[in-house]
Amino acid sequence: MITFEGVTKRYTGGTVALDDVSLECPTGRITVFVGTSGGGKTTALRTINRMVEPTSGRVLIDGKDVRERKPAELRRGIGYVIQHAGLFPHRTILDNIATVPYLLSWNKKKARARALELMERVGLDPAMGKRYPFQLSGGQQQRVGVARALAADPPIMLMDEPFSAVDPVVRAELQDEFLRLQEELHKTIVFVTHDIDEAIKLGDRIAVFQTGGKLVQIDSPENLLAHPADDFVAGFIGQNRGIRTLSFAETSALRLSDDAVRAASADAAQAAGAEWVLVVDDDRRPLGWARPAQATGPLGKAKLSPVGPTFQVGGDSVRTALDAAVLSPSGLAVGVDEAGAVVGTASGTDLLAVPTHGRDAAVPDRSGQPGEPERPADPEETDAGGAG
Numbered sequence: 393m394i395t396f397e398g399v400t401k402r403y404t405g406g407t408v409a410l411d412d413v414s415l416e417c418p419t420g421r422i423t424v425f426v427g428t429s430g431g432g433k434t435t436a437l438r439t440i441n442r443m444v445e446p447t448s449g450r451v452l453i454d455g456k457d458v459r460e461r462k463p464a465e466l467r468r469g470i471g472y473v474i475q476h477a478g479l480f481p482h483r484t485i486l487d488n489i490a491t492v493p494y495l496l497s498w499n500k501k502k503a504r505a506r507a508l509e510l511m512e513r514v515g516l517d518p519a520m521g522k523r524y525p526f527q528l529s530g531g532q533q534q535r536v537g538v539a540r541a542l543a544a545d546p547p548i549m550l551m552d553e554p555f556s557a558v559d560p561v562v563r564a565e566l567q568d569e570f571l572r573l574q575e576e577l578h579k580t581i582v583f584v585t586h587d588i589d590e591a592i593k594l595g596d597r598i599a600v601f602q603t604g605g606k607l608v609q610i611d612s613p614e615n616l617l618a619h620p621a622d623d624f625v626a627g628f629i630g631q632n633r634g635i636r637t638l639s640f641a642e643t644s645a646l647r648l649s650d651d652a653v654r655a656a657s658a659d660a661a662q663a664a665g666a667e668w669v670l671v672v673d674d675d676r677r678p679l680g681w682a683r684p685a686q687a688t689g690p691l692g693k694a695k696l697s698p699v700g701p702t703f704q705v706g707g708d709s710v711r712t713a714l715d716a717a718v719l720s721p722s723g724l725a726v727g728v729d730e731a732g733a734v735v736g737t738a739s740g741t742d743l744l745a746v747p748t749h750g751r752d753a754a755v756p757d758r759s760g761q762p763g764e765p766e767r768p769a770d771p772e773e774t775d776a777g778g779a780g
């Protein structure tokens with residue numbers, strides 16, 4: 393656990409970059425610092441590895457003040473990833489990744505073996521190990537940056553806008569892989585971004601900073617969307633807040649209907665009265681939508697409109713299901729199981745009846761105390777105290 397206790401940072405010249413910030417970054421979780429430019433996010437991040445010393449207040453790792461540790465020793469237990477990756481241009485990719493192992497005096501063979509293992513882990517072809525950074529794309533360089541930060545297996549990772557310099561498609565890929573990696577590694581991660589969508593996608597906890605270094609709210613993504621603490625946070629989250637809340641509503645609680653589902657062998661006459669029916673094969677896989685009134689004989693032989701997007705029951709959110717309903721010719725979303733077989737259909741009204749945080753009476757948590765974990769993780773897994 394990383395703890396900020398009343399941390400203030402006043403730079404020479406008088407700028408207050410952090411104003412009495414108290415918060416906790418739980419072990420094994422991703423805490424995202426988000427907010428306006430100049431809000432003090434980077435300053436806050438850097439107080440953790442002593443690149444910035446607070447004017448007053450304390451930063452603790454597992455209860456121990458970071459000032460009790462020598463910066464070099466402290467930083468060996470804290471991976472650091474920055475925008476544009478910050479790779480050494482004249483070192484090969486392998487040697488870039490092995491930077492910290494070399495500093496820790498690992499022998500060259502072991503350090504390179506570790507670097508190769510990490511290349512695979514972050515989705516890089518190990519054959520690229522002999523290249524130099526300029527011979528890699530921006531997205532590949534960022535992966536190297538992540539691999540380099542992970543090389544000595546630090547329990548803590550600080551990430552300062554690590555995915556900002558790449559295009560949106562690559563960025564989404566990097567984010568997905570980062571989340572997959574975190575599911576395996578359970579690092580204690582503090583992640584700085586300008587982008588509220590990135591914060592909501594990646595964060596277990598989100599801390600919103602306002603210009604002047606004030607922490608305005610720290611909360612789960614669900615609560616932040618449903619209950620912004622004030623107009624600043626609401627404005628920062630932006631439009632479509634209600635719809636975005638549906639990303640956190642589960643489809644497992646949905647009651648799906650079988651009324652509109654028909655076998656391909658069923659006769660159109662049996663479905664008379666229904667405007668649309670979903671035609672399925674023997675394994676209940678969806679074949680398409682049919683209008684019984686315009687068909688004769690088996691529905692499988694009728695003119696079918698494409699099924700369009702479906703949603704996986706229990707796997708996808710209500711937002712995905714609502715998207716499927718909007719895009720469906722019938723206005724009904726098709727829910728499938730893991731094998732792709734149709735479980736049933738739901739209308740937009742059915743979908744909006746699912747309880748969400750946006751409609752419950754939960755009170756936002758502004759205390760800085762972590763609430764119930766949003767993502768399962770083994771709290772025993774990480775030992776930040778072993779840093780260095």
Ligand SMILES: Nc1ncnc2c1ncn2[C@@H]1O[C@H](COP(=O)(O)OP(=O)(O)OP(=O)(O)O)[C@@H](O)[C@H]1O
Nearest residue numbers: 403404407408409428429430431432433434435436
């Ligand atoms: N070394 C420094 N000396 C003086 N002022 C600084 C220094 N570093 C940062 N600041 C000021 O402190 C404030 C907070 O800066 P910081 O970089 O922490 O904000 P940020 O939220 O990370 O901003 P951005 O999103 O634009 O990167 C800003 O007003 C900045 O100009």
